[in-house]
Amino acid sequence: MNTSDVKVCPIIANHIKVALVGQPNVGKSMLINSVSNAHLHVGNFSGVTVDKTEVLFDYKEYHFTVVDLPGTYAFTDYTIEERVTHEYLCAEEYDIIINVVDSTNLEKNLQLTAELLTMSKKVVIALNMSDEAQKEGIEIDAEYMSELLGVSCIKVSAATKLGIEDLIDEVIKQHTNTEYKPKLVFSEPVEEEIARIVWYLDKHRFKSTNSYRNIAINLLKGNKKTYAKLHDEPIWTELQPILIEASKHIELHHNSDDIKEAFAEEYASFNRGIVAEVMEQTSHHQEKKTLTEKIDSILIHPLFGIPIFLFFMWSLFQLTFTLGAVPMEYIDMFFSWLGNTVGLTIQNEDIRSLIVDGIISGVGAVVLFVPNIIILFIGIALLESTGYMSRVAFLLDGFFHKFGLHGQSFIPLVTGFGCSIPAYMSARILKNDRDRLLTLFIIGFMSCGARLPVYVLFAGAFFPTDMAGSVLFIIYIFGAIMGLIAAKVLKLTAFKGVDEPFVMEMPKYRLPSAKLIWHTVFTKTMMYLKKAGTFIAGAAVLVWFLSNYPHHEALEKEYNTKIESVQTQEKKQFLENKKEEMLLEQSYLGQIGKLSEPLFEPLGFDWKMSVALQAGLAAKEVVVSTLGVLYSMGSGVDEQNSSLVDAIRKNIPLPSAIAFIVVIMIYLPCLAASIVFTREAGHIKYFFYLLGFTSVVAYVMAFLAYNITQMIL
Amino acid sequence: MFTLYDCDRGDKVQVVKLHTAAELKQRLISFGIMKESLIEVLGYAPRKKTMEVRVGKMNLALRDEEAKLIEVQKYEH
Numbered sequence: 001m002n003t004s005d006v007k008v009c010p011i012i013a014n015h016i017k018v019a020l021v022g023q024p025n026v027g028k029s030m031l032i033n034s035v036s037n038a039h040l041h042v043g044n045f046s047g048v049t050v051d052k053t054e055v056l057f058d059y060k061e062y063h064f065t066v067v068d069l070p071g072t073y074a075f076t077d078y079t080i081e082e083r084v085t086h087e088y089l090c091a092e093e094y095d096i097i098i099n100v101v102d103s104t105n106l107e108k109n110l111q112l113t114a115e116l117l118t119m120s121k122k123v124v125i126a127l128n129m130s131d132e133a134q135k136e137g138i139e140i141d142a143e144y145m146s147e148l149l150g151v152s153c154i155k156v157s158a159a160t161k162l163g164i165e166d167l168i169d170e171v172i173k174q175h176t177n178t179e180y181k182p183k184l185v186f187s188e189p190v191e192e193e194i195a196r197i198v199w200y201l202d203k204h205r206f207k208s209t210n211s212y213r214n215i216a217i218n219l220l221k222g223n224k225k226t227y228a229k230l231h232d233e234p235i236w237t238e239l240q241p242i243l244i245e246a247s248k249h250i251e252l253h254h255n256s257d258d259i260k261e262a263f264a265e266e267y268a269s270f271n272r273g274i275v276a277e278v279m280e281q282t283s284h285h286q287e288k289k290t291l292t293e294k295i296d297s298i299l300i301h302p303l304f305g306i307p308i309f310l311f312f313m314w315s316l317f318q319l320t321f322t323l324g325a326v327p328m329e330y331i332d333m334f335f336s337w338l339g340n341t342v343g344l345t346i347q348n349e350d351i352r353s354l355i356v357d358g359i360i361s362g363v364g365a366v367v368l369f370v371p372n373i374i375i376l377f378i379g380i381a382l383l384e385s386t387g388y389m390s391r392v393a394f395l396l397d398g399f400f401h402k403f404g405l406h407g408q409s410f411i412p413l414v415t416g417f418g419c420s421i422p423a424y425m426s427a428r429i430l431k432n433d434r435d436r437l438l439t440l441f442i443i444g445f446m447s448c449g450a451r452l453p454v455y456v457l458f459a460g461a462f463f464p465t466d467m468a469g470s471v472l473f474i475i476y477i478f479g480a481i482m483g484l485i486a487a488k489v490l491k492l493t494a495f496k497g498v499d500e501p502f503v504m505e506m507p508k509y510r511l512p513s514a515k516l517i518w519h520t521v522f523t524k525t526m527m528y529l530k531k532a533g534t535f536i537a538g539a540a541v542l543v544w545f546l547s548n549y550p551h552h553e554a555l556e557k558e559y560n561t562k563i564e565s566v567q568t569q570e571k572k573q574f575l576e577n578k579k580e581e582m583l584l585e586q587s588y589l590g591q592i593g594k595l596s597e598p599l600f601e602p603l604g605f606d607w608k609m610s611v612a613l614q615a616g617l618a619a620k621e622v623v624v625s626t627l628g629v630l631y632s633m634g635s636g637v638d639e640q641n642s643s644l645v646d647a648i649r650k651n652i653p654l655p656s657a658i659a660f661i662v663v664i665m666i667y668l669p670c671l672a673a674s675i676v677f678t679r680e681a682g683h684i685k686y687f688f689y690l691l692g693f694t695s696v697v698a699y700v701m702a703f704l705a706y707n708i709t710q711m712i713l
Numbered sequence: 714m715f716t717l718y719d720c721d722r723g724d725k726v727q728v729v730k731l732h733t734a735a736e737l738k739q740r741l742i743s744f745g746i747m748k749e750s751l752i753e754v755l756g757y758a759p760r761k762k763t764m765e766v767r768v769g770k771m772n773l774a775l776r777d778e779e780a781k782l783i784e785v786q787k788y789e790h
Contacts, residue, residue: 074743078736105770108745256748258735264742268750292772293755302759394774398762401776407763501737501779503744506765506772 016175017065019089021116022100023109024071024081025507027128029053029516030158031100032068035168059168067094075115079431089119090225096171097123103133103140103155106279110271111264113149117182118217120210122174123151126167130155137282145278150183184217186266189253193220193246200242204235219243220250221263292508299388305395313414316379324372331371335364354544362540362619367529372449374525376418380411380426381520385512389429390504397502403484404491405442406435407502413439413483416446417476420673422524423448424680432500438490440681444669444694445483447476450620454664457624458657461648479665486697494689543615543622546589555582581631589615603663603702604656604710613663619670654713659706666698717766718780720754726785727751733782741783745769751788 022028032055053068069088070081077083089097099116101109106127116123127133127140145153152170156163174180186194197216201208208215218226220243230236247259254262299308339356346352383389389411397407408429416423423443430436447455455475459468559579563572584590593611600610608631616623631647652660668674668691678687720726728750731738745768746752755765755772764775 074739076736076739076743078740078743108769108771111743111745258738260735261731261738261742261747264747265749268745268747296756296765300756300758300765302757305758390774394763394765395758397774397776398758398760401762498734499778501740502763502774502776503737503740503779504774505744506774 014061015063015065016096016171017094018067018171019092019094019097019121020066020068020100021085021089021097021112022071022128023073023102023112024505026071026100026102026109027158028068028071028100031126031128031156031164032066034158034161034164035066060172062172064168066098072112074112080428080433081431089116089121094121096175097121098126098167098171099123100126100128103127103130104136104138106138106140107268107271107275110274111267114184114267114270117149117151117184118214120214122177122180123182124167124170124174125149125151125153127153127155128158131157131160131162139280139282141278141280145274148183148274148277150181185270186217187253187269189249190220190266193249196242196246197239200235200239206233206235220246220259222259290508295509296391296506300391300394305391309392309395316376319375319379324375327371328368331364331368335360335367339364350548353548354541358541358544359537362544363537370525370529373419373422374521376415377422377521377524378517380415380422381517382512383411384429385510385516385520387507387509390506393504394506401499401502403487404495404499405439405484405487406430406432406500408504409435409439412443413446413480416443416448418449420444420446420448420669421676424673424676425524425527427680434495434497435500437681437686438487438495440677440686441490441690441693442483442487443677444673444690445479445486445666447479447665448620448669448673450670451664453621453624454616455661457627457645457648458661461645461652462654462657475661475665482666482701490693540618540622543589543618543626546592547584547587547626549588550586552583552586555579555586602706603659603699604653604706605660606651606656609652609656609660613660613667616664617668617671619672620664623664655706655709658709659702662702662705663698666694666701668694714784715786716781717752717754717764717775717783717785718761718777720785722754722756724754725751725788726754727788729784729786731783733779737779737782741779744773745771746773746783752783752785 020028020032032053035055035057055066055068057064057066067088069085072079072082072085075082075086077086097116097119099113101113113123113125125145127142127145130140133140140155142153142155152174154163154167154170156167158164185191194213194216197219198212201212201215206212206215210218215226215230219230219239230239250262251257251259254265256262256265299305301308339360342360343352343356346355383392389408392410393407395407396410400407400409409427411429412423412427415426420443423446424440427436427439427443430439452472455472456468459471459475463471556579559575559582563575563579566572566575585594589611590607592614593607596610596614597605597607600613605613608627612623612626615626627648628644631644631651648657669677674687674690677690678684681687681690714732717726728746728748730748731741731746733741741747750768753767755767757764762777764777764780766773766775
């Protein structure tokens with residue numbers, strides 16, 4: 001039936017589009033790599049992405065397009081991966097399916113194969129990891145298996161590139177094969193019902209691209225898409241009672257009220273039969289402890305597991321900050337050199353200011369964090385590709401679950417201490433939408449690296465040097481605790497609902513492949529640079545514009561003459577700062593600050609602090625430089641600048657300072673992060689929820705902090 | 714009812730029935746946990762909040778809540 005369709009409607013004669021489908025951890029990415037050595041066009045290699053990857057290559061007169069679909073256990077549409085794969089297989093145009101199975105775990109892998117065999121497309125089975133299977137003493141008779149299933153089964157090994165050509169040759173052969181007929185055999189009661197429906201469809205000469213047998217199977221197992229297709233047909237009225245009877249019959253046979261469960265059992269017993277026929281276990285070294293079990297006995301030890309994990313995390317952070325600090329210095333030097341050099345070549349003062357103070361310093365601030373981010377990404381890629389991450393989720397799930405979070409939330413949350421942007425992106429590892437959204441909402445509570453300068457500045461201003469470090473630590477911990485409480489509150493209100501189950505595969509430990517890690521880190525870093533770079537550059541220009549315009553020439557002239565009239569350098573500097581401050585007060589930014597002052601008055605903020613907070617919406621680094629400008633320091637300040645520390649100590653009372661810190665800890669993350677958040681959450685409305693949620697919490701907490709400290713003092 | 718949760722490290726059991734809602738049932742089935750399948754308990758996290766089990770050749774992690782819904786019986790060769 002399907003073949004006649006292909007003849008009527010040839011796609012492009014020499015083009016074969018292959019959908020690569022398999023369960024997770026069967027080595028699909030590796031296979032796609034060895035299939036197409038040359039002309040590789042790889043979109044994404046990461047384990048956390050749910051995007052499809054397309055690979056193009058030529059082989060023997062044929063153009064191949066291989067679409068690598070996300071790994072999926074079954075078509076339950078439970079996870080994003082399953083949905084993406086299922087949608088693609090049902091709705092998109094392609095010629096043939098390569099079903100990649102793990103030869104060392106055949107029975108479980110065939111569960112997905114059984115579902116694929118009921119689709120209208122041809123299937124070729126790639127028995128991957130056949131070398132590993134051989135080592136484990138597993139012998140599979142591929143020819144006999146092909147005969148039993150009615151589908152070609154080819155032994156391959158992506159690791160040793162064994163059988164790759166045979167596989168592609170078979171795809172070409174099957175592409176033109178008109179005799180393709182998979183054999184999927186069920187128990188007697190099910191076969192009876194299938195026969196009845198097939199007979200009925202045949203009687204009415206029902207038109208379809210899929211075979212009657214497959215339609216019957218899909219109807220019986222309650223496939224929604226098949227139902228939708230038949231629902232509008234005139235034969236439906238007669239078909240429906242037949243189906244109801246058939247379901248009852250099958251459910252009775254399986255002693256279950258769930259037809260899907262019944263079919264899963266059907267598939268399982270079919271697969272058991274196939275495996276018993278074609279597979280032979282020649283040697284048994286099952287009893288011996290595997291390497292994975294040995295490692296696990298240490299890493300997920302009930303007592304030492306969590307301390308070991310904390311040590312790993314601590315090392316990662318230590319590396320991020322110590323190793324990352326080395327190139328940071330050079331990047332910083334490079335950008336100030338670039339700013340100066342470029343500045344000298346530009347005559348027009350406005351344009352120079354725009355490029356040097358706006359774009360170069362803004363982009364520089366982002367590029368500055370690239371070393372930290374690369375180190376963090378490498379660490380996370382290692383955690384992911386070795387299989388350790390599942391173990392940590394296993395260890396932490398009990399604790400996280402108390403706060404309504406999922407064990408796997410920990411990776412995004414920990415990443416959030418570095419930078420919120422990769423944290424939002426890594427939240428994709430959470431399969432369930434509600435869990436992922438909840439995690440996305442509280443990532444902001446983990447104070448990111450860019451907020452550190454603000455904390456350092458204020459801790460230095462109000463606390464003696466030996467205490468400042470502890471204050472910093474308290475700020476971070478307090479943020480994390482608030483995040484957990486916020487998670488609990490959100491779980492009880494906005495994300496209320498049944499707890500999502502925690503059922504997760506613990507994959508075998510694998511040595512990470514350097515190539516794969518490099519790909520992951522490289523693509524993610526480029527993404528960070530591209531996304532954050534463009535938005536930060538834009539925001540920097542905006543802040544620059546708002547703080548420089550409108551020009552107030554009269555005021556500037558007045559101060560310039562004053563500055564010339566005084567003699568000492570000190571007085572000149574004082575007037576220079578005063579001029580900056582007056583000009584700023586006149587600028588749009590100053591006007592915004594004045595306008596929003598009443599709003600922030602209950603928190604004890606003056607207009608300058610309000611402006612700094614609003615500038616921080618663009619990027620948290622901007623808060624310190626804005627405060628510096630506003631408190632008459634000129635724009636070239638950083639958190640080490642002792643005179644800014646003095647100015648803050650003099651101008652800001654302690655309660656206001658604490659309230660200010662609280663707002664910085666909680667309120668909306670920077671512009672770039674907000675955009676990534678919106679993208680990851682999937683809808684603009686979530687951005688407004690986040691805006692509302694963080695603003696309200698920040699305001700209330702800051703209000704409390706301000707008034708409580710005032711009472712105590 | 715004797716459930717997976719009541720098992721100890723090293724126990725080998727056979728599933729009798731899944732007492733879960735349809736969605737979780739599908740999830741468990743896709744991992745190979747269904748009627749008659751064999752499960753070996755490998756270990757658990759602190760306070761038995763999460764369990765690690767082996768089904769076929771795959772290792773799986775489950776929450777206590779889920780384990781309490783899987784009725785099993787001791788399996789003897």
